[in-house]
Amino acid sequence: MRQYLKFYGYYILFWMLYFWAARVLFLLFQIHSLSASMGRDIAWSFVHGAHMDASFTGYSLLLIAVFIALVAPFTSQVAKGLTAFIAYPLLIIISILTVIDVVLFGHWGCRLDTTPLQYLTHPKEILLGSLSAIHTLLLLAAVIVWTWLWTRLFAKKVMAVFPQKRLAWRHILSFLFIAALCIIPIRGSFGTAPMNHGMVFFSKNSLVNQATLNMPWNLMYALTHQDRSKSYKFMTEDEAHRLAQPYFSSLADSSIHHPQFIIHQPCNVLIIILESAGANLIACAGGESGLSPCFDSLAGEGILFPHVYASGHRTERGVLAALSGYPSQTTNSVMRVDKKMRKLPALSRDFAQQNYNTAFFYGGDISFVNMRSYVLETGFNRYTSVADFASKQQSSKWGAHDEFLYARTFAELDTMRKPFFAAVLTLSNHEPYEVPMTPVIKGTADDAMRNAMVYADRCLGDFVAQCKQKTWWDSTLVVLVADHGKVMPPTARYDTATIRIPMLWLGGALGGTAKRVNKIASQHDLAATLLRQLSMPTAHYLFSRNILDPIAPAFAMHIFSDGFTFITDSLAITYDNTAHSVVGGMATDSLALREAQAIFQVYNEDFVKY
Secondary structure, X not given: OHHHHHHHHHHHHHHHHHHHHHHHHHHHHOHHHOOHHHHHHHHHHHHHHHHHHHHHHHHHHHHHHHHHHHHOOOOXXXXXXXXXXXXXXXXXXXXXXXXXXXXXXXXXXXXXXXXXXXXXXXXXHHOHHHOOHHHHHHHHHHHHHHHHHHHHHHHHHOHHHOOOOOOOHHHHHHHHHHHHHOHHHHHOOOOOOOOOHHHHOOOOOHHHHHHHOOHHHHHHHHHHOOOOOOOOOOOOHHHHHHHHHHHHOOOOOOHHHOOOOOOOOOOEEEEEEEOOOOHHHOHHHOOOOOOOHHHHHHHOOOXXXXXXXXXOOOHHHHHHHHHHOOOXXXXXXXXXXXXXXXXXXXXXXXHHHOOOEEEEEEOOOOOHHHHHHHHHHOOOOEEEOHHHOOXXXXXXXXXXXXXXXXXXXXXXXXHOOOOEEEEEEOOOOOOOOOOOXXXXXXXXXXXXXXXXXXXXXXXXXXXXXXXXXXXXXXXXXXXXXXXXXXXXXXXXXXXXXXXXXXXXXXXXXXXXXXEEOOOOEEXXXXXXXXXXXXXXXXXXXXXXXXXXXXOOOOEEEEEEOOEEEEEEOOOEEEEEOOOOEEEEEOOOOHHHHHHHHHHHHHHHHHHHOO
């Protein structure tokens, strides 16, 4: 019996050591976002995280302990073989996912759960499409080395001590009792609540809380608690609507009270959704200088909205927010929920009903995240995707680079029946940031991202310059807005600087108007603002507000995986629903938090009713 207990002890010690090392690996990958002030919390993340590590270890040990108790009395060799049959595949799978998890976190902002699994039909786009060739090879090498090291250690230090003698029959009940004791670490406490995220989250820093999570436990929890219609209930439905209603207040459906910037009507409308063009990359919006000279120059001749905030953190969520005026959801991609997506309003449909010619231009795979269905269902007459470009133009891992996309867009717009409504979705300013341009910035690893921004900005400038040479430019409105922001070291994740995205209106339809609108707004407010300028109805856009409406409250809501950031003129609150607490901003303003939760709940209630 002692030998079996020794094996159990080594097994437990092995997994606890593994998860300790995995947490170190995670933090090393996020080192650019860490600071000296976080040192104490980082140390405590190992203490708090150990509770969840023990929970998953308990699940694993329970499975093996039951089989040992039932098989070992017959023969230790069969018990050992069965243990190896369970333990090795589990260890290999977890080791592979551990490395993938730390890489994906830099792109997704959350630990491995069901969110990336929604995109598994396009593995190139979710992982390999974000990595350069050398980084892909390094990832594969890291997976192999990490997995080999831990399986070798398990074989030499754990399986090597597996007893050679069978377990005495009289010890069966004792070992079944030991197996039953695994329920204690699995649950994490003697209380009524089982192990959950809130038991290990302790810091006001979201990154530290993410570090406390045990990856396989988090993934297992997500898989067993999947609900694409996840509900968030902070209060009764009546109270939520009462608290949220003032934030949706607006003037009557009339443009009389609103500043009128579009002087040529009807006008062509072109919305360009710029990949990852966050405000921290745009100088005229307060970001880094030298990366966006063309955008900055254009801002001097148009209407700049520098305080617009991204609705979500993924491209398809930004597309839906900009073109359908619909807020992002937490762990759900609304574009992938076909039944709900078809019910959404859409600018393309509204303009098509006004006899506009409509088109959607994209250089990537339009089937990704159900985008083709969205384009077809919402009234676009035609679309362009990667298949429409010559193979030599498909030099990006995501498809055709911006210079080729803009060339195709310009050629088609020039010959399209007017007036037109068109949307362009760019892709060059995306990981792995390999652009067809000689680098102009050299130095740090992040300079590839800066070069990609410079390239994307040049392509935009060249495209607008071409359009200005055409007579239809005089009756055209161009709207530039990013799909989402961009985290740039040393900026902390969920800092408001990473989610602010400038919006710029320009074109002959504005009659040379140059203005700066400093009001705080959400990305999904674009739809109502545009339609009111054109005296078109907006009532069907439930959550899109006219930014230029003088009585519409100035606020923005950014939604990430299981949480939100709420921003007004006076505060910013980041709330993590897994921790059930404020993890950034004004934790003491209870009324503002309550109102933010109400808005978040109203958004969610509308989605889950599909």
